[in-house]
Every structure is written in structure tokens, then in C-alpha cells.
Amino acid sequence: MAGLAGCGPAPELEPGDELTGSEQQALTEGAPLTTHDASCLKLQDQNTWSTYASYMTPVGPAVGLSGVLQDLNRAGPVLTSSSHPPAVGYKGGFRWNDGDMATTDWVPQALTAGVSGSTNVAIVSWHYAPTTAPEKGVRISVADISDMSVSAVNYRHVLLVRPTSSGNFTVVGEHGGGLAWYGNYLYMADTSDGMRVFDLTQIREVDTSTTCDTAIGKVGSVWCAYGYKYVLPQVSAYVVPSTLTSPCRPKFSFLGKDTRGTTDVVLSGEYCNNTGTSCPYDGSTPGLGGRLYRWPVDSSTYRLKTVNGAVTPERAYIMNEPNVQGVAPIMTTTSTTSYWLSSTRYSGALFKVSTSASRTAYLSGSSQWARMPEGMHATGSGTNLWTVTEGYNDSTNPATGGRVVFFVDQAAVD
Structure with missing residues (x-):
């Protein structure tokens, strides 16, 4: 069936040929990445950076990420030889505390990592699962992963919020399926519209009295966030213009971070x-x-590179894989044509993919990978590949499908 120009797989080009259009093609699971023409696609910067920042000025003290790291209030036991899930190249990890392992209200989704001062930090997003009011949106877990030889990893939940007016805010009603951390900015996938951006220096302390257990925003003389002590405010967003429609208009199911090549990029992909x-x-x-x-x-x-307020993807691929939940770059090469994909296909899989070869698969059914993996992060040194799982069949046993955060040796799955 004929596709739209600029919205299909890029055909193989001979020297001197130009890309003028494409046709939708039959795809093969596990085939190499297919170069995709995304010239029809733009993201527009909503440019609320200064407005949203000013809206939050009256709200509590701004403690930033460094302040939260000094106030971690939960402990996640480090996984042992008998409690970790099967994974090729497994090196270490942790599970959440008992309440977070069992809750049905919140479900882990995305993972990114970085450094704050001298602290190695993992950030995991959770989406609020109940469909009844009130909507609580997305929270993140800030975890200190500097020393994985200890008995437990300390962490704290922080609620994401969007400023609405001076001194007020509301929840971020999204799935939270993807995160990428650059500088002070945390990028989050906005499934239908693009990416939202949050400023980690603007994490603010709010009230935790019983008044706030069921409230969001300003209540009387205090600010509330459903009982959470800290909120992380949105500062802007990159959105797909409403004039762009399917198939040019993509979904933003997950994000990743790639520092290979001459320009750093945020990766986005479709489930x-x-x-x-x-x-x-x-x-x-x-x-x-x-x-x-x-x-x-x-x-x-x-921030994303803009020309006249618009961002253009520097490259795009069709993945030829189903059920993809996360992406990480293969850091042992400077080439930008190879990736790891996290998939819930086969109840859990890690796929090594590239433009030049069919996939290599590590499957949970063969005890090669964890069940229900989600977001991923590859350390820039080429050593560790981190991932988070959302949990399988309500299990609270980390070895057989319970929610975990773990890392493996990149070389073992390369």
C-alpha cells in the first residue's frame, strides 16, 4: 500500500539517488533495523521555561536533586545470589521495599541514571494505575546506587507536577513510559504528544500534613502533593504539531539516552x-x-536543538520488533546504528539490534533475561546496562518476576 512521502522506510539508495518517497512494506520480526525517512516530523518547543519557573517560585523551598538525596526515606534490599532474576551477565541490583513490591496503585515503567555531585543516581518512573479519581499521574523514585555492595539501596518517591498559575500546580496525567536525563533536565515521554521536560534543580518541598493526603496544589496557606514531601515541576515540553497526523505523527512510548557520536541525543520509540x-x-x-x-x-x-523553535530528528529507524518498552545504546562502539531493545515479547526479552545484522535475543523463557523489562540505561563507560521491571503476574518474589532494578555487564550481551 502506498505510504506518505517522508513517512516510510527509506529505500536502499544508489550513489547519486535522492530520497523522494517510500512505500509501506512487509516487515520481518528480528530483521535488521530499517532506515526510516522522518523528514515529515517536527517537534515544537512550547517555550514555557521562564513562565513555569516563575509559577513555582512561591512554592516551598527549592531543595533540588541534591537535597532529596540527603533525605532518602525508603530502603530497597540488594539482590542476592538466590533472589535476583536470571539475566546473562548479571552483576547486581535491588528490589523495592515490601510496600512498593506489592502495591497495585503504582507500576514501574522507565529508568535513567546519572551523577549528582559525587552520588550515582538511578531515577525510575511509576504510573498511577487506578482509573478512578483522583488521578495522581506519575512519580519518580530517586535511588542512590553509588555502592551496590551494601545491604540496601536508599530511595525516595517524588511526585511530578505541572505548574498551572502563580503558586499552583497539578499532577502530570501521563503514563511515564520513558525517561532521559541530561544536565539538570529530566525528559519524560508524553505518549500522544511528545516529551515533557522537568528541572531537577527545582524539586520543591511541600506539606505532608494529613490535610495534604488527598489534595494537590495550594490548599489554604500550604502546598500539597497527595502526601509526598517533594514535587518535581515541569518546565516545558516538545510537542508534535496538531497538523501532523498518522502515519507521520509518532507515539512516544519510551525514551533513552545516547552519548555516542558527535551530538548527544534523546532516543524515543513506539510500543x-x-x-x-x-x-x-x-x-x-x-x-x-x-x-x-x-x-x-x-x-x-x-535542551533539544531547535531551529525557529522546531526540533527535527537527526535519524530514524523501524525496529522490526514488537512490544518494545525501552532502548539503550551499545556503548562499546561509536557507531549510532546499534542498540539494545527491552521488550515484553515472550514475557520478557533483551534484543541486540543493528542496521547490519538480524537481532540477537536473550529471552526470559530461556533464563537469559528478567520477566517484563521496561526502561534501560547504558553507562557511558561501556560497563553496565541497567534496567527496571514492572512486575509479572503480581509476583513479589524478585527471582521469579517481582519488581527489580538490576544491571548486567554490557560485554556479556554485546
């Missing part, structure tokens, strides 16, 4: 399967048309 969740571009093979985009980051500001 799709062959049952009930299709992708805007699925060719003639539903479930395999999820696309992966590379969005350039300005190294001086850590």
Missing part, C-alpha cells in the same frame, strides 16, 4: 504489538512498525 496496540506506521505487518527516533541535544543548554 506496538500485533493484538490490540498498533503503531502509526505498521507496514503490512501489524506489531512490527515501531519506530526509533534520535533527537539532538544542545550540549551547552541540555
Whole structure:
């Protein structure tokens, strides 16, 4: 079936040829990444950076990420030889405390990592699962992973909020399926519209009295966040213009961070399967048309690179894999044509993919990977590959499907 120009797989080009259009094609699961023409796609900076920052000025003290790291209030036991899930190259990890392992209200989704001062930090997002009011949106867990030889990893939950007016805010009603951390900015996937950006220096302390257990925003003379002590405010967003429609208009299911090459990028990708969740571009093979985009980051500001307020992906691929939940770059090479994909296909899998070879698969059913893996982060040194799982069949046993955060040796799965 004929596709839209600028919205399909890029055909193989001979020297001197130009890319003028494309056709939707049958796709093959496990095939190499297919170069995709994304010239139709732009993101627009909503440019609320100064407005949203000013809205939050009256709200509590700004403690920033460094302040939260000094006030971690939960302990997640470090995994042992008998409690960790099976994974090729496994090196270490932790589970959440008993309450977070068992709760049905919140579900882990994305993971990113970085350094704050001298502290190695993992940040995990959770989406609020109940469909009844009130909507609590997305929270993140800030975890100190500096020393994985200790008995437990300390962490704290922080609620994401969006400023609405001077001195007021509301929840961020999104799935929270992807995170990427650059500088002071935390990027989060906004499934239908693009990416939201949060400023880690603007984490603010709010009230934790019983008044706030069921309230959000300003209540009388205090600010509330459903009982959470800290809020992380949105500062801006990069959105797909409403004029862009399917198949050019993508989904933003997950994010990743890639520091290979000459320009750092935020990676974004689409979740799709062959049952009930299709992708805007699925060719003639539903479930395999999820696309992966590379969005350039300005190294001086850590914001996306814009021209006249618009951001263009520097490259895009069709992944040829279903049920993709996360992405990480293969850091042992400077080439930007190879990745790890985290998938809930086969109840859990890690796929090594590239433009030049069919995938290599590490499957949970073969005791090679954890069940229900989600977001990932590859350390820039090429040593560790981190991932988080959302939990399998309500298990609280970390060895057999309970929620965990763990890392493996990159070389073992390369």
C-alpha cells in the first residue's frame, strides 16, 4: 500500500539517488533495523521555561536533586545470589521495599541514571494505575546506587507536577513510559504528544500534613502533593504539531539516552504489538512498525536543538520488533546504528539490534533475561546496562518476576 512521502522506510539508495518517497512494506520480526525517512516530523518547543519557573517560585523551598538525596526515606534490599532474576551477565541490583513490591496503585515503567555531585543516581518512573479519581499521574523514585555492595539501596518517591498559575500546580496525567536525563533536565515521554521536560534543580518541598493526603496544589496557606514531601515541576515540553497526523505523527512510548557520536541525543520509540496496540506506521505487518527516533541535544543548554523553535530528528529507524518498552545504546562502539531493545515479547526479552545484522535475543523463557523489562540505561563507560521491571503476574518474589532494578555487564550481551 502506498505510504506518505517522508513517512516510510527509506529505500536502499544508489550513489547519486535522492530520497523522494517510500512505500509501506512487509516487515520481518528480528530483521535488521530499517532506515526510516522522518523528514515529515517536527517537534515544537512550547517555550514555557521562564513562565513555569516563575509559577513555582512561591512554592516551598527549592531543595533540588541534591537535597532529596540527603533525605532518602525508603530502603530497597540488594539482590542476592538466590533472589535476583536470571539475566546473562548479571552483576547486581535491588528490589523495592515490601510496600512498593506489592502495591497495585503504582507500576514501574522507565529508568535513567546519572551523577549528582559525587552520588550515582538511578531515577525510575511509576504510573498511577487506578482509573478512578483522583488521578495522581506519575512519580519518580530517586535511588542512590553509588555502592551496590551494601545491604540496601536508599530511595525516595517524588511526585511530578505541572505548574498551572502563580503558586499552583497539578499532577502530570501521563503514563511515564520513558525517561532521559541530561544536565539538570529530566525528559519524560508524553505518549500522544511528545516529551515533557522537568528541572531537577527545582524539586520543591511541600506539606505532608494529613490535610495534604488527598489534595494537590495550594490548599489554604500550604502546598500539597497527595502526601509526598517533594514535587518535581515541569518546565516545558516538545510537542508534535496538531497538523501532523498518522502515519507521520509518532507515539512516544519510551525514551533513552545516547552519548555516542558527535551530538548527544534523546532516543524515543513506539510500543506496538500485533493484538490490540498498533503503531502509526505498521507496514503490512501489524506489531512490527515501531519506530526509533534520535533527537539532538544542545550540549551547552541540555535542551533539544531547535531551529525557529522546531526540533527535527537527526535519524530514524523501524525496529522490526514488537512490544518494545525501552532502548539503550551499545556503548562499546561509536557507531549510532546499534542498540539494545527491552521488550515484553515472550514475557520478557533483551534484543541486540543493528542496521547490519538480524537481532540477537536473550529471552526470559530461556533464563537469559528478567520477566517484563521496561526502561534501560547504558553507562557511558561501556560497563553496565541497567534496567527496571514492572512486575509479572503480581509476583513479589524478585527471582521469579517481582519488581527489580538490576544491571548486567554490557560485554556479556554485546
